[in-house]
């Protein structure tokens with residue numbers, strides 16, 4: 109089966125063609141970062157309008173690159189949530205209507221399930237069951253994954269997501285949106301020992317996270333010290349160290365608690381080099397395998413949506429001919445497709 113995947117949940121228009129037999133044939137991305145930069149965050153209405161402008165040309169380009177005519181598409185997968193309602197509606201409307209016109213099935217994909225399955229696109233993919241650390245701009249969670257649609261949330265953020273904390277702290281440091289990669293870059297020049305940020309919620313048992321306090325800590329540090337460039341780099345380094353450390357401590361606990369043999373890292377913050385290195389060291393010390401997607405498939409993209417949609421479509425799942433999105437959509441409300449057993 110060959111699937112066209114569409115991602116428009118936030119500020120990236122992503123399109124891909126995934127073929128169950130031939131793998132990922134092509135994928136393309138249009139980032140709205142420059143559009144939102146002057147506002148230091150995503151402006152939902154501007155995001156929706158830009159998706160409207162960019163989606164159709166991107167679909168045409170990706171189909172061409174894949175060497176796939178519309179007639180060869182056997183199903184359409186689109187992100188239906190969670191995300192920004194207006195942005196989601198663009199991809200959902202386009203995807204559902206295209207499937208209707210082509211007389212092929214369509215499937216509504218959960219954005220976090222797509223992130224979760226993204227490492228499956230790599231050459232040596234993980235095998236079920238595994239534990240996944242999902243770290244994006246909107247979510248931070250540890251999930252026990254037993255199979256497609258079989259998810260148990262072990263812990264999640266009670267307030268800001270890790271990516272959100274990166275972005276907000278980056279803004280405090282005067283860095284341009286989107287802040288995560290810029291903060292990581294600044295942190296490279298920082299001294300790890302000068303500031304010591306707390307490791308929230310690691311002093312008590314459990315796998316939940318809380319990152320909003322780090323932002324306040326950063327604010328105070330910036331107010332006191334950020335007049336010079338080196339201090340800003342030191343604050344960035346200490347902040348990154350605290351987030352990475354906290355995530356690693358919770359991953360270690362999740363490995364111990366579940367006895368899993370595989371740890372998966374995905375979502376935008378999964379592109380962070382320091383986090384990858386730390387989790388690699390952790391996995392090695394525990395005799396656990398670690399898998400993550402290449403950086404371009406950690407952040408939002410159409411390929412993961414095409415892949416997740418293909419898995420569900422191949423098991424017979426399909427949406428009725430109506431357009432439905434869910435701005436809020438708990439991951440653990442998903443079920444395995446009936447045919448998957």
Ligand code: KG4
Pocket residue numbers: 118243244245246247270271272274275286287288289292375376377378379380381406407408
């Ligand atoms: O998964 P994603 O592309 O979109 C959401 O589903 O939210 O994640 C975006 C988040 C942003 O907060 C961005 O700053 C963060 O991922 N991010 C990073 C890095 N690359 C992206 N954070 C830290 N280091 C990075 N290298």
Ligand code: ZN
Pocket residue numbers: 219223244245375376407408
């Ligand atoms: Zn995402």
